[in-house]
Amino acid sequence: MGESVIHQSSACDFLSSYLGNTPFAYGSGEGQKFKTCVVNGSCDILRSPPIGPIIAFHSSLSPMTSSRIRRYLDCYAEAIATEIQDDLQTALSRTYCHVLVIPLFDEALKCLDTVLPEDISDTLVIVVVNAAVDADPGAQLRTQAFLAQFQPQDQRPFSVVHRQAGTTLLLLDCCTSQRQLPPKQGVGLARKIGADVALACIDQGIVETPWIRCTDGDAILPKGYFDTPELDADVAVAIYPFAHQPIHDAILRYEISLRYYVTALAKAGSPYAFQTIGSLLNINANHYAMVRGFPKRQAAEDFYMLNKLAKTGKVIRLKHPLVSLSSRISRRVPFGTGAAIARLSAHEPLLLYHPHIFEQLQIWLGLSQRLWVQLPAYLRQHTDVKASLQAWWQQQHLSDSLLTALLHLKVDGALEQAFQQCRDFPHFQFFLWVWFDAFRTLKFVHYYRDRLWPSLSIEATMAITDAPQTLDPLQPLSLTEIQSQGNPTHLSTHLLNILERLRQEEQNLPLEIGVTVCQALDLR
Template sequence: MQQYLQHYAENDIALSEHLQGNWQQVICIPAFDEDQYLTNLLERLSQQETLLVILVLNSPDSKTDSAAEQATKEYATRLRNTLQPVQTIDAHSTLLQLNTQSSHILLLERYGLPASEAVGLARKIACDLACQLIADKKVSSQWIHSTDADVSLPADYFAAQPDATAAAAIYSFEHEDNPDPELNRSLRRYELGLHYYVCGLQWAGSPYAFHTIGSTLLLNAKYYALVRGFPKRAGGEDFYLLNKLAKTAAISLLDSAPLILSGRSSARAPFGTGQAVNKISRLSVKHEEYTYYHPQCFVLLKQWLQLIPALENQQDYEKLIADKSLRNCLRNMGTAKALLHAQTHSKNSAGFLRHMHNWFDAFRTLKLIHCLRDAGLNSVSLQELQSQQDEFGFIRSALSRRSGFNRE
């Protein structure tokens, strides 16, 4: 961890040296123009004992949303005026009393972040500082909670017990209902798509079968530092972080009540719920269907994953693959080169598998699914998906995650 903190962490970790206090747990929250959600979240967090909330109020350096930036700054002012200040570290970093049980908010105001890095950088600032506080023994838990302002946390959120050997753990989730019936319908389609993809990966035997939602993460500080923290991206930072973490240790699922995620539409982030709801709603207006990956994509993925162990001493892997589209997709991804590298750099079968699965990671898995789709396995409608649930158990598993789909 020290190497990461010394060479790769954000400069904000220097705040730890000046910060006065000790806490049992830490939670990291980036926020931009979300005061209506933050008020509720902080109220829930105020019920916790010895908790440090690292709140990074931020804005992108693009001038397209100056009103939102001003609203964020005004919220910071209200927060400082409402809560008792404990310590002013610098002009943009203030420790505030959250409750009488030794819980605090470390308010970091970081406006004008590069638009291309935005939320990823905001998450990294908070989690890097959390790492430093853990290293300095000012936070006793080795786990960093990562969530968002518009999430409703269950009562047992901090009581969840992660596997101590895991690189990260993931909370289960549901999206709250949207009061607009059409937007709510779109939201349910999107949530089904999330579960369907992960259920398909699980069925295929992928080691990357987990959700990648930044507001549902519990990060092991040791492994977070090992993979050099959150990527500084305007979107997808959660996906790429978990993709790296999964190559170091297990990603486990927490046994707790689900987090309730916001069901609002939004155009701010390039990925995620808000954009997906907007997209699905636009399709509905045009009387077009939102579609899901063809089940056969996961069948072919499973065939490939089951073949990998047999390739340790195999030079021509393509002759073992009957499906032409699968052969072409794997060839275009550079599989032959990756296979040769794994064979020449592995001392045993376990090492070979590790090399191959580190190469064929979450990103390449998604890339293969997209390639198979574009090669002719056209995506299917909800009705088509429902009609195949008896044939594919992973479809039934996905549909069962939310009630109502089998009645539409």
């Protein structure tokens, strides 16, 4: 039973070899129970002729990366991304260092003036002006008015506006008649359209760096937003740090809940301990093609996208610069920041998952070595994996509730497949981390919440965790700075301290996370 290390660059090969010889990996992905598309690339069994050679621009991508991206564009990209490729070369007629994707629906006419950083330069900004066919009629009209101010040409689904410092707006019309998005796909499809067009520009050499940044119309990007450190090819995505502005009671509680969940996952040893906010992403073009783009969902597309990316490469939790996010009320999607703020503003209580749940999660995540070494002996004595696991569990004196929760999630089926396909412990561990992904982790948490440990108030949760109260005066966003935003005199000083402490804990987490990182570092 020799030890080996799964290198990040080989993640696709391992997923293909050990999770089935198809372009699907054994994982929960977008909420499906068993097989879900996790990677493309070397796992992809589909082949199609590549796009013809580009004359006007030169792509610096490696042949393997270029082939994977072109295969994605041929097979999985939204139609508009491939339809406008030739026109874009003529309309843009230059190259850019960066590309930024912004889906916009029902935003203020001048929202781009607040979103884009003051020092933006040499950047192609792809603005997906979108509205679904079943959207509120008033919101549709306001979105169409936003697009109309740029005087789009009716015969083309895009407009080009050149701005100062080598920055160009590429506005995609997904909001007027015959071009609106289908129902129930919303922001997920809008993000995918924009990112697919960005990928096509990278493939053609219009954009020189293979990174797709994504944000939203309610974000404020800071100076230095594009000046992040150079990232390696094995990085799947980098996530910017954030803070909501202005601070009020509802957003204070909501941000506490976001940071509490991530820090609790980190303490439990989860490879999925990162924020899943779509306006904070910088995605590697190669990895974007591997996971076949954004899920076309009305909400939570960012969660499922990051869930896939964390299986193909490193996730980088950037420490700076800080992106400011709006704390506005919104009911445009059923959940997310705006919907949560609306509920909290209506005096619905915000509760946190019970700390005991994460203690059980930590126990489960620490069992892989013992399972690999000890469970095979039980498999030889029993007729099936479930009976073997139950017998082994009893001998280990582990919690009955933990086994029940895992069996509810079909852990016996996952273990059976893992023992059939994995030749050594690193592959076995990698398999389990891919199977027990961010979505299945959330189902695990909800199982315990609904049956054993109900959620608690913020104050009750913090009392159980017995968190330290010492604050770091060098924290980038201090309590004094928080209190200077607006008029927070009505806010609880206790909650402000909790938020700052959680920000500090998250800031102190390691830079890198993800399945391949945990495997390489042998954290378990």
